[in-house]
Amino acid sequence: MTTMQAATERQQEHEARLITAILSGDREKFHELIRPYERQVYLTALSLIKNETEAEDVAQEAILRAYRKLGSFRGDAKFSTWLIAITLNEARTRLRDNKRAIFDSLDNHDSEEGDYTPAALTDWREVPSEALERQEIRELMHKAVAELPDSFRQVVVLRDMEELSVNETAEALGISISLVKVRLHRARLLLQKRLVPLLRMEWKGKKKNGMLRRLPWF
Amino acid sequence: MVLNCRHVWDRISDYIDGTLDPAMLADVEKHLAHCEICSAVLDSTRNIIILMADDRVFELPIDFSKRLHARLDLVLATESPESV
Numbered sequence: 001m002t003t004m005q006a007a008t009e010r011q012q013e014h015e016a017r018l019i020t021a022i023l024s025g026d027r028e029k030f031h032e033l034i035r036p037y038e039r040q041v042y043l044t045a046l047s048l049i050k051n052e053t054e055a056e057d058v059a060q061e062a063i064l065r066a067y068r069k070l071g072s073f074r075g076d077a078k079f080s081t082w083l084i085a086i087t088l089n090e091a092r093t094r095l096r097d098n099k100r101a102i103f104d105s106l107d108n109h110d111s112e113e114g115d116y117t118p119a120a121l122t123d124w125r126e127v128p129s130e131a132l133e134r135q136e137i138r139e140l141m142h143k144a145v146a147e148l149p150d151s152f153r154q155v156v157v158l159r160d161m162e163e164l165s166v167n168e169t170a171e172a173l174g175i176s177i178s179l180v181k182v183r184l185h186r187a188r189l190l191l192q193k194r195l196v197p198l199l200r201m202e203w204k205g206k207k208k209n210g211m212l213r214r215l216p217w218f
Numbered sequence: 219m220v221l222n223c224r225h226v227w228d229r230i231s232d233y234i235d236g237t238l239d240p241a242m243l244a245d246v247e248k249h250l251a252h253c254e255i256c257s258a259v260l261d262s263t264r265n266i267i268i269l270m271a272d273d274r275v276f277e278l279p280i281d282f283s284k285r286l287h288a289r290l291d292l293v294l295a296t297e298s299p300e301s302v
Contacts (some may be wrong), residue, residue, distance in 0.1 A: 027294040031287055038286060042278055056279055060289055067293065071302040141275050160270040166235070185231035191270075192263045 015079045023071055030067050037080055038063075040162045041087050047157035048091035050146050058094050062087040077171065084158065084172040137199065144194045152187035159184050221249045226256045230263055 018033045034041075041062055046055040066073075066086050073082055145153060158169040159180070166184070170177045219241075226249050232238045233246055250257050269275050 023299060025298070027298065030294060031290060034286075034290070035283075038283055039273070039278055042282060043276060046276075052279055056282060056285070059282075060286055063286065063290070064293055067290070068297065068300050070299040072300075137269075138275050138277075141269060145270075145276075156270070160267050161276060163271055181231070181237075185228075188231050188234075188263055188267065189227070191266050192259065195266055196262045 012078065016075060019070060019073065019075075019079075022067075030070075033079075034063055034066070037083055040080065041083060043157055043161055044084050044087040045091050047154045048088065048150065049094060054094070055091075058091050059087065061094075062090040065090060078168070080164075081168055081172050084162075084164075085174075088154075088172065140195060140198050144191055144198075147194070148187055148190060152183050152190065155180055155183040156187035156191070160188070219245050221245050223249075223253065223256055226250065226253070227259060230260055233260065234264055234267065 015033060018029050021029045022033065038059075042055060042059045045058040045062065046052065049055040049058050062083070066083055069086070073079065145157070148156065154173060155169060158164045158172055159166065164172065166177055166180050169184075170180045173180070226246055229238060229242065229246055233243070238246060250260065
């Protein structure tokens with residue numbers, strides 16, 4: 001068994017003990033059970049509900065629902081996968097209730113087919129650590145993720161932001177592993193194409209020796 | 219098999235996730251070794267994945283946790299989980 005598997009197993013045992021305690025009346029332990037997953041629940045809600053305030057509300061509702069339904073958690077799935085599925089349901093219900101027609105201008109990218117040409121450049125190889133401190137970079141990332149087609153965004157948020165495995169992502173979303181892989185690939189490449197020229201511009205002032213290669217198909 | 223750039227782009231995600239079969243992996247690596255464009259696409263895609271996973275890029279709203287646990291306190295004080 002790898003160290004990581006052993007750690008996962010220890011965590012699952014710890015969670016199982018907490019759940020038993022909560023169900024036997026030690027309700028306060030729910031704070032401890034949920035704490036490691038706050039970020040994951042919020043990001044999952046945000047993958048469907050693009051408004052931050054509303055995503056926070058959906059995240060709270062999902063966590064309350066998980067508390068109320070805790071007795072139905074069977075332990076055959078991971079607690080995190082169960083929690084993400086509840087959050088996605090809560091978010092979908094919210095979208096339906098709002099009867100909101102979200103016009104997604106990028107929906108035409110939603111097909112699994114299609115051609116893709118990446119942004120070509122040769123000077124963005126390192127992630128400068130100071131870049132992360134800069135608000136502009138974060139805003140560009142937020143915007144690019146928000147603009148992905150819904151089905152791509154859900155996959156890339158679970159897989160690359162929350163770092164679930166491909167199998168866990170498929171399980172949480174109720175789609176096949178091969179569909180997760182296709183959507184993940186296209187989402188990553190759309191982000192690459194969208195972000196790389198922008199990030200490059202952000203850094204232009206700092207780095208003068210960059211070279212943008214123009215390719216014949218551009 | 220000799221791959222062109224588009225073949226390599228189609229496999230970038232699997233390459234990064236380490237899920238290419240050994241023969242394809244060797245072909246992709248052979249192409250990357252001499253193609254500056256594809257290796258730049260690979261590096262930048264990988265960098266975006268690193269940024270996506272970085273907690274500083276997608277932060278929780280300020281006091282998210284405080285508000286959540288305050289709301290939880292109200293519910294935990296008055297409700298038990300539903301009996302199954």
